[in-house]
Amino acid sequence: MATGRTHRPATRSRGIPEATVARLPLYLRALTALSERSVPTVSSEELATAAGVNSAKLRKDFSYLGSYGTRGVGYDVEYLVYQISRELGLTQDWPVVIVGIGNLGAALANYGGFASRGFRVAALIDADPAQTGKLVAGLPVRHTDELEEIVDHNQVSIGVIATPAGAAQEVCDRLVAAGVTSILNFAPTVLSVPDGVDVRKVDLSIELQILAFHEQRKAGEDLGEAVAAARGALPKTAAEAVDRPGPDGDVPAVMPA
């Protein structure tokens, strides 16, 4: 989940399981779509399908929030939207700062989903003086020197880091010192933060590598059908994983002493 030394202490006071929390936004999105189509009620089955989970999981998830459904009927869409929003803390306004207005930072600033649910971009911050004052997504880019002032003045508790990896930890430290207690990190670095600060990480390259892992598996193993054959990959059938073979043959120049 969060990176660095961020363990929500054992005292998650009668809390909702983390896995459930991570799915609430999914349900909320599906519900919002239903709400816009003026659908009054929805069953766990329908909603689960829309959210891409199975219905047992969804019901279990909702059971942690309370008994908001009606047996034999389903869930009231509007009511659930409200309850989940409240649970997620989206009934209040969350000012957010984005630090690092490069390609990615600009993309984030322009991202609509940002503004939608309770999140408001309070400021864009960049270390490059050449950027200062430039308008991005209608907001002027401000210089890093002002970071503390901005965080304090806007009561910002959520910071988004979109700087290069090298700058991320310092930016993080400054955000935290200024009062930010939640960080969304797009820089490919492990951030270390004091207890009580949450960090979530979004890492493109990690996601791709995970996909590559599975992709590699597909070429040669199961999927017992046609797919396997069509590929130009070497036929690494079984015997590859179970008793992992010692390093023979295809190893690179560098070997352990």
Place this chain on the structure above:
Amino acid sequence: MATGRTHRPATRSRGIPEATVARLPLYLRALTALSERSVPTVSSEELATAAGVNSAKLRKDFSYLGSYGTRGVGYDVEYLVYQISRELGLTQDWPVVIVGIGNLGAALANYGGFASRGFRVAALIDADPAQTGKLVAGLPVRHTDELEEIVDHNQVSIGVIATPAGAAQEVCDRLVAAGVTSILNFAPTVLSVPDGVDVRKVDLSIELQILAFHEQRKAGEDLGEAVAAARGALPKTAAEAVDRPGPDGDVPAVMPA
């Protein structure tokens, strides 16, 4: 994990646990940094710290790959880099297409980490004819009409979707039909894909909502220290979660029938 109906079948043939796979890129990054500093060996303790996990977990993770360490000494950095790269399938080249060259797509195209580890942007694709031919990150944007041709010709098996939500499913279907079997989805939609296709989702707005949830908890609950007081939040102490109170008072206009 993956979204939609993508369960790797029970037959994950003697596979590495998914949780472990998700951490391998982290280890790889830390190891690469050590390698660049010409550090020859590293202990599980040191490497774990660098990767932001604990050492027991790291050792357990590595145990699924094989016995690549030396007791009393640690792990050979270069050797581990190779083994993990190989396990992740990064010793081969992965051509990738990015579909949807808006702010985000452009940011992704420019993202260095992309090119670094075995991933190569084979093409940028956008539905807007006005974009066609424009250079982004040194590559010409090509029109959606050419999607199938591009995927086929470049043997693309990984596609990145950075389109608006409304277009994502159609793009996904076309990618899959053209032969793509792994998708990284940045659009805020649940994609449905046939078995055998992996989908991973990156969703900014979900990450923020999860942070907001925890942020909300901080204002008022534990963190027994000073932090709580300084806030202007209403003092929602205990009694909030355990026996979730029925909807009284602060509920919105809409209520269940």
Place this chain on the structure above:
DNA sequence: GAATGTGAAGGCTTTCACAGCT
């Protein structure tokens, strides 16, 4: 009849703690 809410079972992941190797 229909669909929720939930104990109980089953799986997966993390952590512990120590035997085993260098």
Place this chain on the structure above:
DNA sequence: AGCTGTGAAAGCCTTCACATTC
């Protein structure tokens, strides 16, 4: 002496299946 590799224990999370409620 030091550090890896790993069974076993503990903790989560998911799935099952059905009693309960409308």
